[in-house]
Amino acid sequence: MKSLILISLGFISASLHAADPLPSWNDTAPKQAIVAFVKKVTKQGSSDFVPVPERIAVFDNDGCLWAEQPMYFQFFFAMDRVKALAPQHPEWKEKEPFASLLKGDMKTALAGGEASLMEIVMATHAGLTTEEFEKAVTDWITTAKHPTTGKLFTEMVYQPMLELLAYLRANNFKTFIVSGGGIEFMRPWVEKTYGIPPEQVVGSNGGLKYELRDGKPILIKLPEIAHNDDKEGKPVGIQRHIGRRPLMAFGNSDGDFQMLEWTTSGSGARFGSLVHHNDSVREWAYDRKSHIGKLDKGLDEAAEQGWTIVSMKNDWKTVFP
Amino acid sequence: MKSLILISLGFISASLHAADPLPSWNDTAPKQAIVAFVKKVTKQGSSDFVPVPERIAVFDNDGCLWAEQPMYFQFFFAMDRVKALAPQHPEWKEKEPFASLLKGDMKTALAGGEASLMEIVMATHAGLTTEEFEKAVTDWITTAKHPTTGKLFTEMVYQPMLELLAYLRANNFKTFIVSGGGIEFMRPWVEKTYGIPPEQVVGSNGGLKYELRDGKPILIKLPEIAHNDDKEGKPVGIQRHIGRRPLMAFGNSDGDFQMLEWTTSGSGARFGSLVHHNDSVREWAYDRKSHIGKLDKGLDEAAEQGWTIVSMKNDWKTVFP
Numbered sequence: 308m309k310s311l312i313l314i315s316l317g318f319i320s321a322s323l324h325a326a327d328p329l330p331s332w333n334d335t336a337p338k339q340a341i342v343a344f345v346k347k348v349t350k351q352g353s354s355d356f357v358p359v360p361e362r363i364a365v366f367d368n369d370g371c372l373w374a375e376q377p378m379y380f381q382f383f384f385a386m387d388r389v390k391a392l393a394p395q396h397p398e399w400k401e402k403e404p405f406a407s408l409l410k411g412d413m414k415t416a417l418a419g420g421e422a423s424l425m426e427i428v429m430a431t432h433a434g435l436t437t438e439e440f441e442k443a444v445t446d447w448i449t450t451a452k453h454p455t456t457g458k459l460f461t462e463m464v465y466q467p468m469l470e471l472l473a474y475l476r477a478n479n480f481k482t483f484i485v486s487g488g489g490i491e492f493m494r495p496w497v498e499k500t501y502g503i504p505p506e507q508v509v510g511s512n513g514g515l516k517y518e519l520r521d522g523k524p525i526l527i528k529l530p531e532i533a534h535n536d537d538k539e540g541k542p543v544g545i546q547r548h549i550g551r552r553p554l555m556a557f558g559n560s561d562g563d564f565q566m567l568e569w570t571t572s573g574s575g576a577r578f579g580s581l582v583h584h585n586d587s588v589r590e591w592a593y594d595r596k597s598h599i600g601k602l603d604k605g606l607d608e609a610a611e612q613g614w615t616i617v618s619m620k621n622d623w624k625t626v627f628p
Numbered sequence: 629m630k631s632l633i634l635i636s637l638g639f640i641s642a643s644l645h646a647a648d649p650l651p652s653w654n655d656t657a658p659k660q661a662i663v664a665f666v667k668k669v670t671k672q673g674s675s676d677f678v679p680v681p682e683r684i685a686v687f688d689n690d691g692c693l694w695a696e697q698p699m700y701f702q703f704f705f706a707m708d709r710v711k712a713l714a715p716q717h718p719e720w721k722e723k724e725p726f727a728s729l730l731k732g733d734m735k736t737a738l739a740g741g742e743a744s745l746m747e748i749v750m751a752t753h754a755g756l757t758t759e760e761f762e763k764a765v766t767d768w769i770t771t772a773k774h775p776t777t778g779k780l781f782t783e784m785v786y787q788p789m790l791e792l793l794a795y796l797r798a799n800n801f802k803t804f805i806v807s808g809g810g811i812e813f814m815r816p817w818v819e820k821t822y823g824i825p826p827e828q829v830v831g832s833n834g835g836l837k838y839e840l841r842d843g844k845p846i847l848i849k850l851p852e853i854a855h856n857d858d859k860e861g862k863p864v865g866i867q868r869h870i871g872r873r874p875l876m877a878f879g880n881s882d883g884d885f886q887m888l889e890w891t892t893s894g895s896g897a898r899f900g901s902l903v904h905h906n907d908s909v910r911e912w913a914y915d916r917k918s919h920i921g922k923l924d925k926g927l928d929e930a931a932e933q934g935w936t937i938v939s940m941k942n943d944w945k946t947v948f949p
Binding site: 491494505517543546551565 | 681684758802811812815819825826827828829833836837838839844845847854855860861863864867868869870871872886889890893
C-alpha cells in the first residue's frame with residue numbers, strides 16, 4: 308500500500324514537473340510572482356479575476372524578447388541596406404553619416420546620436436513599397452548573422468520569454484509587442500519567432516502613401532516619422548492600437564518606464580516587470596550607463612512601483628534557445 | 629418506409645434551415661456569393677484555402693454596420709457635447725460654427741463642410757483624458773436617441789451585418805472595423821454591439837499626450853489629427869494596425885473605395901462588397917448625390933472590380949434587429 312502511494316506521489320510530482328510552463332526560469336521570486344499573478348487573475352470567483360478579453364500582456368522587443376547589443380538589431384539591417392544601396396547613392400561617399408558607415412567607422416557614423424540613426428533608417432527604409440520592404444526584411448532576417456555571436460538574429464531570442472509568451476497565451480492572454488523598433492521591421496518574422504501575429508505588433512512607424520502604380524495599388528514608405536513608440540510614445544501606441552490598458556507589461560530599459568507606469572497604475576491587479584541585463588557570461592551586462600537599453604530610473608523606482616526585476620543571471624536557467 | 633424517409637428529409641431540411649447563419653439575408657446573389665467565398669477559403673485542400681491567421685475581414689462602420697443619416701452619428705454626439713459645454717464657452721455664442729449650431733441652425737453651422745465638422749469635433753473631443761472621453765461616449769450612447777427614429781443609436785445597427793460578423797467569426801475570421809469615424813468614439817460600445825474588441829477597431833484618431841496629473845498617468849486628447857482613416861487613409865490604417873491585407877472588405881460609400889481596391893487586388897481569392905442604400909421605406913435611399921455616404925465611383929466600377937453590390941431593398945429580409 309505504501310509503495311502504491313509512493314508511486315502515485317511520484318507520478319503526480321512527475322506530472323507537475325512535466326507541466327511546468329516555465330522550465331527555463333529558476334524557481335526564484337520573479338517566476339513565483341508571475342505564476343501567482345496569472346493564477347489569481349484567471350481563477351473564476353477570485354476577487355482579482357479578469358475576463359478573457361481584458362487579458363492583455365505587452366512586451367518590449369529589443370532587450371526583452373531578443374538581445375540588443377552591441378546595437379539594436381534593426382540598425383544592422385539598416386547598415387546592410389546602406390552597403391547594398393551605396394552604388395545607387397554615390398553622394399553617400401561624401402555625406403555623413405553614410406561616409407563613415409561605409410568606411411566601417413561606426414563610432415563617427417553614430418556621433419550624431421539618435422539623429423544620425425534616424426537619418427540612416429529613413430534613407431534605407433523609405434521609398435520602398437510595403438511589400439518590397441517586407442521582402443527585404445525577410446531576406447535579411449533569414450540570412451544575416453550577428454557580428455560577435457555569428458548566430459542568426461532570430462536565434463538570439465530569450466528562451467524564458469518564449470515560454471512566458473506561450474504560458475500567457477495558454478491562459479487566454481493576448482500577447483502584444485510594444486517596441487521602439489519599426490513596426491514593419493518586426494512584422495515579417497515575429498509571428499514565426501514569437502507566435503505574435505502582425506496585428507498584435509505596436510511599434511514606431513513612418514508615413515505611408517497609397518497610390519496606383521501601373522494600375523495596381525501600392526503603399527509607399529515615406530521618409531517621415533508618424534509615431535515614435537518609445538518612452539511616452541508607448542502608452543500612446545498602446546492606446547491607439549489596443550485601446551485598453553494592459554494587465555501585464557514586460558520591458559528592460561527606461562524606454563519602457565512609461566509603459567510599465569501606465570500599465571500598473573490601472574485599477575485592479577496589474578503586473579510590471581523589467582529584465583535586468585546583468586549576465587556578462589551568457590549575454591551582456593549593462594544598465595545605468597549603457598547607450599543602448601539604459602536602465603537607470605527603472606532600477607531606482609521598481610520597488611516603489613511594485614515592479615518585478617528579473618535578474619538574467621539569477622532568475623534564468625537558460626538564456627538562448 | 630416512405631413516411632420515415634419523408635420525416636427524415638423533413639428533419640434534415642429543418643436542421644439545414646435552423647443552421648442558416650444568415651437568416652436576415654434573402655437567398656439572392658450577395659448571400660450566395662458570401663457563403664460560396666467563405667466555403668472555398670475555409671475548405672482544407674481547396675486551392676483557395678486560406679490559413680486561419682490570414683482570415684481578416686474589414687468593415688466600414690457608418691452606413692455599413694449602422695445607419696448614417698441624416699448625419700454621421702458621431703456628429704450628434706459632438707453636437708450634444710457643444711450644448712453641454714456651451715456654458716463654459718461663452719465665446720461660442722459669437723463664433724461659427726458653434727453659434728449657428730447652438731441656435732439649432734445646422735445648415736449654416738455645417739456650411740463650411742468638412743472643416744466645420746472637424747472644428748466641432750476637435751472642440752468637443754480634445755482636452756479630455758481618454759478615460760473621461762470614454763465615459764462621455766458611454767453615457768451618451770446608452771441614452772441619446774436618433775432625431776427621427778427615436779431609437780438608441782445602437783439599435784440602428786444592421787441585423788444582416790451582425791449575422792455576417794458572427795458567421796465570419798464562426799469560420800475563424802478576425803473581424804475588424806475600419807472606419808472614418810473616431811477610434812475612441814467607437815471603442816466604448818462596439819465590443820458589446822458587434823462583438824468586435826477595441827484592439828480590432830481602426831479609425832480616425834487625434835494626437836495623444838502622456839503626462840502625470842497629481843502623480844497619476846493620463847493620456848490627454850489633443851486638438852490635432854494624427855490619422856484620417858478615410859479614402860486613401862483606409863489602406864494606410866489597415867497596414868498600420870493590422871499589417872496584412874484583408875481577405876474580405878465591406879463598405880458602402882466612396883470613402884471605402886480604396887479599402888476595397890487594396891483588399892481585392894491582393895493575390896488569391898478576395899472579396900469586396902458595398903451596401904447600396906436604396907430602401908427608402910425601411911431605411912434611407914441615397915447614393916450618387918448624397919453628402920453623407922456618397923456612393924458614385926463604387927457603383928460605376930463595382931462590376932469591373934468584381935465587387936458585390938448588396939441592395940438593402942432586395943437582398944436584406946430585415947434591416948434593423
